[in-house]
Amino acid sequence: MISEMQLVFLILAITTICFLVPRFRADLVAAIALLSLLLTGLITVPEAFAGFSNTVVIMVAALFIVGEGVFQSGLAQKAGNLLIKTTKNSEWKLTVFMLILVAVLSGFISNTGTVAILLPVVVSLCRQMQLHPGKLLIPLAFASSMGGALTLIGTAPNLIASESLQDAGYGALNFFTFTPIGLIMLLVGIIYLWFVGRKMLDKPIDKRAGESEKFNAGELVDQYGLTDHIFSVKIPEGNELIGKSIKELRLPSTYSLMMLEVIKKESKSFKRLTGSRQAHPISVEPTYVIEADDIFVVYGEGEAVERLMSDTGALPVKNATHKIEESHLAEVILTPQSRLINKTIREVNFREKYGLTVLAMKHQFEDARRFSDEETLLYGDAILVHGNWKEINLLSAEKNDTVVLKSAAEDTELTNQTHKSWIAGFILLGMLLAMVFEWVPAVVAIVVAAVLMVLTDCVRQTDQAYQSINWQTVILIACMLPMATALENTGGVTFISEGLIGSLGVIGPLAVLAGLYAITSLFSQFISNTATAVLLFPVAILTAEQMGVSPIPMVMAVAFSSSMAFATPVATPPNAMVMAAGKYTFLDFIKVGIPLQILIALVAILLLPMFFPF
Structure with a gap:
């Protein structure tokens, strides 16, 4: 007969395996684990849902709103401009300045949001x-990961440590x-990354990716392999298409073509006034x-363009030099928590939602190719979009779903409300x-700050405040806290603690501390650092109590x-975000x-007993 403790470990093992499978969302896995514990009677109903009233969960949710106020007000963008x-x-x-800046910002606001702000700046x-x-x-x-460990609010595990x-x-930290x-x-990390890590990542510049100081649409079109798919056609006088709207033509469904831009015929008086013979699309x-x-x-395809001209009487433009307007193009990557992942372009209504047309996409480790409406957006994808610069800037404000890597679009008031930055700074x-x-x-301090960000319009709409919260993280923490309760109730924490003491306790508390650090480090490379911390904090406290030392x-x-998870691209959201932009492989990490x-482990193991004696 399986014991209650064995049942908890079985549920924990299955949960951990599911965390490792990218197909399963971490928050959904945690919610199913919570229900499993509840339905098997391992925890009571109050214990099962106590996590949702935990102050850590409330603080994490409110900190996302505070961070959104910092981003929307332009305060974070000022930091990028300073860089x-x-x-x-x-x-x-x-x-060096980039490393210091991202670390300082990550110590006070979301490290994922900080990377989203600075990523396009650094690429540029x-x-x-x-x-x-x-x-x-x-x-x-x-x-960003090292910076998150600088303060109590820098990362969720720090908040949970204090609460535990x-x-x-033992009092809060x-x-x-x-x-x-x-x-x-x-400091150690910066020295290592400058003298060692940077040299390991030294790669030749991709000639197709662009070497010019200025954003170059032609280079981006070439990089995505679209050069042979851009054509110019002219609508002559008396053509049957005159007076019809683009929507009426149904070009995507009939010819698999898209009209991207139009160059209008200019009057002679306008040419004399501007002195320009080049019309802007x-x-x-x-x-x-x-x-x-x-x-x-x-x-589109050349054959489809020829069929369009044959059917409608449109004419090819001889010796055409028309290119896509630079301010109409942008390269975009998906964030790890993007709501677009595992959905098709058609399902997310990309054109209707953002007012932009997807031209091509690149899956991880694959060449770029033209997209289809049924193409599924995957983790780590980069996409090339086309549209007005206003829509591109609106998309760049969607930090939860996308990060605009390369764009020549102008700044809008929406993304650069600098007059609010001082208010956000004071809050x-x-x-x-x-x-x-x-x-x-x-x-209380964090919730008040979140409310003030909304009341002062640093977060412009209440709906945007709710949207800024990474509910996956919130649900994950709330659902994993009862797992720690179940381990404590059934003796699982004691079992792990006694195992650590039995194997390393003879050497001393420093060896046990090193063992805890190693176990945590291993788990955090593959599953959520928050879930790992929630499970191991009770073990750390009980182990210290049984050894008679400070926890x-x-x-x-x-x-x-x-927090210090560097060895895999899935260890942290920032690691995942830079993978596509830096064209990294798993081996690079x-x-x-x-x-x-x-x-970093050696530094922590040696310094912790010096600053916080056993």
Whole structure:
């Protein structure tokens, strides 16, 4: 007969395996695990849903709203602009200042959001300085993880560590408890990434990817293999298409063609006024009504274009030099939590939702190709889109789903509301001061800051505040907390703790701390660092109590180890985000990440007992 403890371990093992399968969403796996524990009677109903009222869950959700206010107000973008002004074409300045900036920002707001803001900035700077983006993007992701460990609110495991110690009767950690060791880790990480990691990632510049300082649409079109699919056709006087809208033609369904842009016939007076003979193309809307002498930039197969001209009387443009307008193109990558993943272009209504046309896509480790409506968007995909610069900037504001990597689109008021940045800055500063000096409980300070971000229009709409919350993380934490409760109730925590003490306790508490760090580090490479931390904090506390030592260094070892996950692209969302942009392979993360993983582990194991004696 299987015991209750064995049943918990069985459910935990199945849950861990499901976490490893990319097809399964982590939050759904955690919810099913929660129901399994409840239906088998291993936990009670109050215990099952206690996680949803846990202050850590509330703080994590509110911090996403605070971070959204920082992004929408333009405060984070100012940090990116500061990076541009400071580097001045120096690779040393770019690398070091980028690492420091992303680490500092990640210490106070979401590291995923920070990378989303700085990723296109760093790619643009690399293009200007003739550097391959892959040389700097893994360091960018790693620095965001190290920065998250600098403060209490930098990452969810730190918040859970403080809550776990408080629940066990040892008092909560203060805002800067993690900072001294976190700063040393960051310094060691920067030194390693500059002298070692950067050289491992040194790649030749892809000539097709562009070496010019300025965004070049032609290079991007060539990189995605679209050069032979762009054509120009003219609508002559008296043609049957004149007076019809683009939507009426049903070109995608009839010919598998898309009208991207139109060059209007200009009057002679306008030419004399502007002194220009070159007409600027405008993006074609479905409601656009065709006029005589319109020249259209068409995207599709050559045979389909010839069939269109044969059927309608449209004419080819001889010696055409028309190219896609630069401000109408953008390269986009999907974020790890994107709602578009595993859906087709048709299912997400991409054109209707964003006002943009998908031209081509690149799956991981595959060549770019034309898309079809039934093409499924996958984790790590990069896509090339076309549309008005206003729509491109609207898409760039969708930080939860996409990151615009390359674009020549102009800034809009939506993405650059600098007059709100000071307000957001004061709210963030007030929240930090309230937490540092403990004027109010941490959860109160964070929730008040989130509400103020909405009331002051730093987050422009309440709906956007809700959308900014990464519900996958919130549900994951709330559903995994009862797993730790079940382990405690059935003696599972005691079993793991006694195993650690039995194998390493003879050597001493430092060996046990190292063992905890290693176990956490291994799990966090493949499953959520939050889920790993939730499960191992009770083990750390009980192990310390059984050995008669302080649990604080043990708990902090688990917290640091769960955040320092560098060896795989799936270890953290920032790792996943830079994979497509830097054209990395799995091996790139292994060869750069594992040495850093070991180096940071040694620093933590040696320093923790010095700062927090057993």
